[in-house]
Amino acid sequence: MSTPTTTTATDHAAMEHATTEHAATERASSDSATAERTTAEQAQLMREQILQMGTGPDGTHVGGSLSSADLLTVLYQEVLRLRPEEPDWPDRDRFILSKGHASAALYAALSARGFLPAEELAEYGTSGSRLAGHPLRRLPGVEFPTGSLGHGLSLGVGTALALRRTGRSGRAYVLMGDGELQEGSVWEAAMSAAHLRLGGLTAIVDRNRLQITGDTEERMGLEPLAGKWRSFGWQVLTVDGHDLDALRAAFAALPGPTGQPVVIIADTVKGKGVPLFENKKKSHSVKLSPNLHRRALAGLRARSRRQS
């Protein structure tokens, strides 16, 4: 179960984090021309769009969307084989956002890939919009509606099993939050994926180390996390979840459909890229007032300028 709480973030001291990201431009969020952007630029655009969606009627899950931004951008820009003009293309890769509360990041990724017009992101959370706080099934590019934690990996097991059975070439990817791993159903699915040798299934853990009430290790410890997955029969790749090259390398090293499944544990920073929110548990769900949005965006852009 997910119990999102909404808080209005107050001013937090900026925190500096060295990253390997490339320079990001300051394009307007509504600019849907994506062809010439680098992946790093797309990630920066995604962060701006997440902040923009946080200004919606009831805010959004800012922290966990920002922590997933780099890995989602690499997935959607460089890894997933998709056809936006044919969302049900049988040989597509299947992506399941098990941490459905990061929907804002997913919408930005789908928009960048051409599944949604970028202008539609402005409708996030508004009455009658297709863009809910957790993804709905009617949205092109969404394989399953998610939001209740602990469902996605089983869906991925069934999907990968069916892909293998029907001989289709697509792979299944499931992105989970680290707090989500406290759901027992995750481990039912983990056990079965390894037992069935579903190499076509890849799990990704956004290891941002914060759940709503604080540090995962203080609330319900997950460590040794890599050891847990290994003991369940998975191959573990631990990477810096904000290092695009490291993410690329991990996604390039995946097994075939009868291999040992891989879990990529992506070490991330909750709120990554926005000094106001980085490593702040209160960034979990935030409604950004105009003033807060202005400061958050300025912090994000200043950070990216310094790294360019």
Place this chain on the structure above:
Amino acid sequence: MTDWQERYATATRDVYRATLLDIAKSDTRVFCVDTDMGGLEDGFEAELPDQYVNVGIAEANLMGVSAGLAAEGLLPFANTIASFAATRACEQVKVDIAGNALPVRIVGTHGGFSAGHYGPTHHAVEDVAIMRSLPNLTVLVPADAAETEYAVRALADTEQLPGPVYLRLGRKATPLVHRGPYTFRIGQADLLRPGRDVTLVASGPVPVAESVAAAELLAGRGIAARVLNLHTVKPLDAEAVLSAARETAGLVTVEDHLVTGGLGGAVAELTAAHHPCRVHRIGVPDGFHDQVGTETELLARAGVTAPAIAGAAEEVMRERN
């Protein structure tokens, strides 16, 4: 004993397994998803290993995996115990299967009190209420082994049934309702006995059998009781139920399930909205029924017996007069 009686003198779950294997041989979409139930590995897995997976004793996983399989165009039959399907894995059924209107066939054995002395952890007396409340789900409760075969064959038709189905089965052999072939249609009540005085509306093996016996008792007292087998609890056959409400003194619902939320609840909701009439609900009363007994003993304690049903029917008629 006729061939029919000989063939179907078995438990609903046994004929289910045989029928599932039979349809899977010609329909390669059929995929048997097991949770270590026992009984599917010898027949189904042994013959069709490529259409079988055991996901472990893990019912949440069962439902999620089945949703994934169905989304890819397969026709999964998700096998567990009724109680585990409806309560333990309820959220996966709601969100992953029902919410997506995926053609998963959720098959729950040990429906009602059919687990007998296993006790309340293995009884399912709230499953119909839960499944009936979930979107897009068709809820089937076959009355005997023959009806189970009709139902399972109907489940392979994804044009008629593109969404999810909950099929509730028992555990041991129960009396046969029909003596030979008949017309079975999902969503259409099975008129077992005509009658203009009062109507017995039943679902489930023992409730249907006891209702037929109750109609015999009532006939001996000069009362013509109509008997409807509601093998499909959702969608309910509104026409059959409302006709009975209009044409007879009232309705007695009989089920091996709580008197709230199941067949009796569905009938009461329908009649309250369209033709208010007396509805006497017979079934399992509220409570955690941690008593030891066989299926029929436990149901008898709940009042699911021919004499009690006949008595309720007479009461309905007296109140009408």
